[in-house]
Amino acid sequence: MGNKQTIFTDEQLDAYQVRHLQLHGRYHELAPHLVPMDYTKDPDCKLPLALIVNMPELKENPFRNRIVESFSEDGMGNLSFNEFVDMFSVLSEMAPRELKAIYAFKIYDFNVDNYLCKEDLEKTLNKLTKEELTPEEVELVCQKAIEEADLDGDNKLSFADFENMITRAPDFLR
């Protein structure tokens, strides 16, 4: 409508219903030579992982690699624009809790097997504490976490366990 830049057709804008143009601006400035300005023909271009994790919002996050990987279709962290929009919409404050829980599970699942097993927890912990804890402490914490949250007794956390635990957390929404 009106005389906006013709980056997207009206139908495309309609379909997305989010702050599309701003996100496109951010995506574009990550790699101006790669990203076309005209999206009306639905071009197929992907940005590599290394570029995306340098965004200021993600730079300090210990899980930035996992975040980007879990939104990318090929699992290697290359995001097309659609996936980029997806990532930011889930990370935003407006996303519902269940959606966040699902993606949180994906992020913490380092070996991508649909379970949070002990190695996943160990890796999470080490990233969180920058490896400052001794191995015994790491072992204790992971053991206790599994004890607390594991409902079906298989010694790893399935999505249902994780969801049950995380939806009760008062601090979760961030």
Next chain:
Amino acid sequence: MEALKEQVEEKKKVIATLRNQPWRMKRRLVVLKEAQEFVERFEGALGKGRGRKLYAFKVMMAKKLIKFKRDFENFKTACIPWERKIKDVESHFGSSVASYFIFLRWMYGLNLVLFGLMFGLVMLPEILMGLPYGSIPRKTVPREEQPTAMDYSVLFEFGGYCKYSFLFYGYYDHERTIGLLQFRLPLSYLLVGVGIFGYSLMVVIRTMARNANEGGDGAEEGDFTFSWKMFTSWDYLIGNPETADNKYASITTSFKESIVDEQENQKDENIHLRRFLRVLANFMIISCLGGSGYLIYFVVKRSQEFAKSENANLSWFEKNEVEFVMSLLGLVCPPLFETIAELEDYHPRIALKWQLGRIFALFLGNLYTFLFALFDEVNAKLESEKSIKNSTEWIYNQYHANYSSFFNTTDVPPPAVHPADVIRGPCWETAVGIVSNIQVTYLTILIGDFVRAVTVRFLNYCWCWDLEAGFPSYGEFDISGNVLGLIFNQGMIWMGAFYAPGLVGLNVLRLLTSMYYQCWAVMCCNVPHERVFKASRSNNFYMGLLLLVLFLSLLPVVYTIMTLSPSFDCGPFSGQEKMYDVVMETIEQDLPAFIGNIFTYATNPGLIMPAVLLMVLALYYLNALSKGYQQANLDLKRKMQMARDEEKNRRNNKDSTNQVMKDLEDLLPNKSLAPPPIEEEPPPDVVIEKGSKSPKTKPGAARKGVNLQKDVSLAAPNPRAPVTRAPGPRRGPPGNARGPQPGPGRGRGRGGPPRQ
């Protein structure tokens, strides 16, 4: 036809919930397109026959409405003021500091509404339709004050022209109606004054309720300590390296603390020592509070004596002693409390709450001492007012008698005295307003941090030890001090708004400047806290404090409205016995008769008592209901826990049974043909097994109750994931299974777990 309609509805629902599905964007777009096409195609068809145009019209209006709502939502989000600033602060300092700014912004919104009410319904009518300045005595500066009325020092103290302006109570005329529209100013004044409290109350309680609902199901703190620490401790909004480093450090510390807690549950002597230290700390703090309360009382009494003596002989210090002492206490006591609180050794969030509570008690003491002093002053003014009133009446009667006897008429014109020369009663309400104004401007804590930062930064070049690393270094943002300052400031506003309508406007300006100033100051003069902790539930704590302060500031105002009689020559209620007589007057004269009757019946004690009783009973019932729900919650939790334990037990039993069985069978000779113990057929789910260290894992065994049949493609196609079927079916032909199974007794019954 019906089926078609249903399908269209379904597709519409899919479109609406599309955002909540964790699908890939492409898939979402494809589904969306499909659904939209379907809806468009068939929606037209549904409207066949009569009413087709109407149906199409309705559909179009619905679409337009949705689009409009969406645009409006976007607009509203874009309109939230200062959002970017607050996010900046949040990424540097964490969410607890940002919660202060969010609170400040909320407060600003509240004050804006109050100001709108006050301005629109009270100040504007008086300015536009009331008598101008200088026309009647209450609106003019008295003759003796006129030479100094424009002096800066007088204006600064809100005297002079300020005092006799629309900013204060005394300016307003008591005419029942003013102007063309017959606007009833006194009534509006009273109702707005009460309405301010009502609105504030409603908004605070609504915000508290909303915060409480968002607080989650309220699982107990101890339930998931480690899991929560692991998965929710990282603050995803942090974008600054220094803060991130702090966050890492604090997460590590918090883990270590929990580990130590876990390992040291049994130490007894520490508990006694800790309890003793806590009692000692509380004792010291209570004595501090008592001391400060007495000090203020003493100083206020002295200032009253000073006021009685000659004003000119007092030094500056003696004149401003009260404010000086109060500011001093406000600066010295909070850090003192913090150092004493080190003895207590609480988690920082709990320590913050205690600190807030103590400072609150400190300010409360100050507030009430100040109120009592003020009350004494008001009483004194009332006394002097009586004498002035008597003398004025006497003079007026004299004049009347002289005039009629001189001119021999009974039609006596009012005395031709210039308004500035008329004897004026002391207007106690304005005095209260002025004092409130002064109090508000004195509550500034902003200066301290800035001065500290400047000294550290610039003196560092020429000082012996490293100012930045050691003492005093840069200050951390003092959340509790600032929050309490804000809350008490608001309390003052509430108390003073009735007597000084301009106060609310002043406060709006103050909050605005404070927002910009503090955002800037925090970024340039403060460093992030050492222990970066989350704000989470503290918001309701602030709201609770605010509610308490609201009630406390409501009391004096209501008391004065109900019991004290207004001054006889200033303000909108002059001439009445009590301020609320205005309402009675309005009911009698303006409203039809039967409403008056209704009010008379409604205020009958016989009706009010049963109403109060009913409310008490309703409270009791709701309380019992909520207790019942809590109990049901506990029971359900317990059941879940039992089910979990049972599951684990059963698995244990299986293992041990298997072990026993295996031993038994080992003892039997030549029994390789015996069928192995029946294991259940594994469900045909995709079961993924990693190298599991614990022997209890039985992937093929019953995984009841956990059915992961969600329509979610969680895992990207990843070559690393070994997707294996359960080894159970491999044991098809009996006897085969046990042959090639060597091995430790546990974990048998599997065809050897496929290791990665």
